[in-house]
Amino acid sequence: MRPPLLLACLALLLTAPAAISAGDDLARLLGAILGPSPLAENLRQLTDDIGGRVSGSAANRRAVRWAVDAFQRAGIERTATESFELPVAWTEGATRVEVLEPRPFAVRAVSIAWSPPTPAGGIEAPVLDLGLGTAADFEARSEDLAGSLLLVHRPVLETWDDLFAEYADASPVIARAVAAGAAGILWISTKEQGVLYRHINTHGEIDALPQAIVAREDGLRLARFAAAGEPVRVRLDMPNEVGGAFTAENVIAEIPGTDKADEIVALGAHLDSWELGSGALDNGANVALVIEAARAIQAAGIRPRRTLRFLLWNGEEQGLRGSRDYVRRHRDELDRFVAYLNIDGGVGSVLGFAVAGRPEIETAVREVLEPLASWGVSEHLLDTYGGSDHVDFLLEGIPVLDANQPEANYLPNYHASTDTMDKVPIRELKLNTAIMAAALLGISQREERLGERLGRAELETLIEETGFDEYLEDEGIWEDFLAGRRGRALDSGAGGR
Numbered sequence: 001m002r003p004p005l006l007l008a009c010l011a012l013l014l015t016a017p018a019a020i021s022a023g024d025d026l027a028r029l030l031g032a033i034l035g036p037s038p039l040a041e042n043l044r045q046l047t048d049d050i051g052g053r054v055s056g057s058a059a060n061r062r063a064v065r066w067a068v069d070a071f072q073r074a075g076i077e078r079t080a081t082e083s084f085e086l087p088v089a090w091t092e093g094a095t096r097v098e099v100l101e102p103r104p105f106a107v108r109a110v111s112i113a114w115s116p117p118t119p120a121g122g123i124e125a126p127v128l129d130l131g132l133g134t135a136a137d138f139e140a141r142s143e144d145l146a147g148s149l150l151l152v153h154r155p156v157l158e159t160w161d162d163l164f165a166e167y168a169d170a171s172p173v174i175a176r177a178v179a180a181g182a183a184g185i186l187w188i189s190t191k192e193q194g195v196l197y198r199h200i201n202t203h204g205e206i207d208a209l210p211q212a213i214v215a216r217e218d219g220l221r222l223a224r225f226a227a228a229g230e231p232v233r234v235r236l237d238m239p240n241e242v243g244g245a246f247t248a249e250n251v252i253a254e255i256p257g258t259d260k261a262d263e264i265v266a267l268g269a270h271l272d273s274w275e276l277g278s279g280a281l282d283n284g285a286n287v288a289l290v291i292e293a294a295r296a297i298q299a300a301g302i303r304p305r306r307t308l309r310f311l312l313w314n315g316e317e318q319g320l321r322g323s324r325d326y327v328r329r330h331r332d333e334l335d336r337f338v339a340y341l342n343i344d345g346g347v348g349s350v351l352g353f354a355v356a357g358r359p360e361i362e363t364a365v366r367e368v369l370e371p372l373a374s375w376g377v378s379e380h381l382l383d384t385y386g387g388s389d390h391v392d393f394l395l396e397g398i399p400v401l402d403a404n405q406p407e408a409n410y411l412p413n414y415h416a417s418t419d420t421m422d423k424v425p426i427r428e429l430k431l432n433t434a435i436m437a438a439a440l441l442g443i444s445q446r447e448e449r450l451g452e453r454l455g456r457a458e459l460e461t462l463i464e465e466t467g468f469d470e471y472l473e474d475e476g477i478w479e480d481f482l483a484g485r486r487g488r489a490l491d492s493g494a495g496g497r
């Protein structure tokens with residue numbers, strides 16, 4: 001039955017303000033982000049003034065205080081820090097590689113992060129070219145391994161897959177080197193033109209044996225001497241400083257919700273970085289993005305339905321320590337988390353989101369991003385990858401949206417001396433801020449939740465179906481998950497929240 005015309009008009013008048021208001025909110029949000037803003041100045045302060053900020057360092061503590069201030073300057077009243085413990089403090093000493101034979105030349109090198117120091121006076125040893133360090137490479141040189149420094153080759157880093165392989169392939173090489181009684185490993189840099197970078201093979205524990213990264217050109221020169229049949233002998237001196245357990249802090253800011261304030265939508269990026277550069281692409285740019293998203297929502301006078309939480313993690317580079325601790329500490333309120341959005345891929349344009357194997361989430365995200373359809377934010381990935389702070393939310397069955405970004409200029413500068421603010425195009429960062437803020441707000445204003453929190457059984461199936469278990473195995477997380485020591489409780493039932 002058709003309603004009388006007057007009633008229909010009245011109904012239209014009553015529903016129209018809500019519809020217009022959602023559009024208004026988005027328009028005001030985009031205006032606040034794309035107009036003049038403190039975004040670039042915030043990034044400059046974090047990367048140039050504070051600089052590289054390794055967990056446990058004075059710069060890291062300054063960065064925490066700065067982030068709290070930045071949220072407060074953005075008008076966010078609810079800000080807090082939460083501290084957690086990391087097992088061992090570590091600082092690089094004056095790393096030095098001296099070529100003794102066949103002839104001296106300067107080798108540029110840095111220590112692997114959390115590598116043990118070399119004994120006083122350094123290690124003087126023959127260098128053995130071990131190719132890629134496969135089981136066959138070790139087998140072929142089994143007579144010569146004990147007491148040697150192993151020179152291990154790796155391809156130039158070009159894709160995200162190369163990066164994951166660099167991490168995954170290291171552990172077996174180290175295990176073989178330890179078993180063979182090698183003195184240490186010299187890894188050939190995966191970056192060209194003398195660029196050095198920080199790499200870690202542990203979760204913030206001291207590594208099994210001394211290791212350095214040598215400049216690609218210098219490592220290949222050593223390899224050519226060896227190939228020419230000349231004995232190669234070096235002294236590796238790495239007087240790294242190792243300390244005791246220490247605390248680091250996550251920074252949390254919150255904009256309270258209104259009619260659905262009990263439910264939480266969170267956006268996070270990691271605040272800590274390595275220190276050879278100043279942590280601009282990884283991940284200062286996205287720290288500035290998170291703070292800017294909060295500022296713009298506040299400045300636009302938007303009243304979110306759900307509570308918005310902004311999370312700046314610490315200890316990410318030592319094995320996702322901060323987000324892992326947060327998820328454990330907030331276990332009692334995890335049912336209230338509607339979604340966790342993460343961004344940690346530099347400044348490549350956000351093309352969509354990786355939704356960790358959940359098609360219903362992909363559908364919901366498409367709806368949320370409909371107002372930005374012409375921006376082309378539609379390349380959602382059904383599978384997922386690890387390596388950032390969404391992992392522990394995922395392991396709790398919470399819907400996670402990890403920004404899908406192309407490599408852009410991220411990999412050549414990854415953890416490197418060259419990761420500085422000049423690598424960050426502010427225009428691109430503003431557009432990414434607009435996309436992330438629009439997604440966050442859209443999820444907050446929806447009538448329905450983005451998706452359910454998965455129960456244990458559903459989660460196990462999903463992790464195996466997406467092959468995410470392989471990543472968890474490589475990272476040493478899988479056993480803890482299976483045993484219920486990390487992630488969704490074993491007795492959490494078949495589904496629902």
Ligand SMILES: [Zn+2]
Pocket residue numbers: 270282283316344
């Ligand atoms: Zn990162």
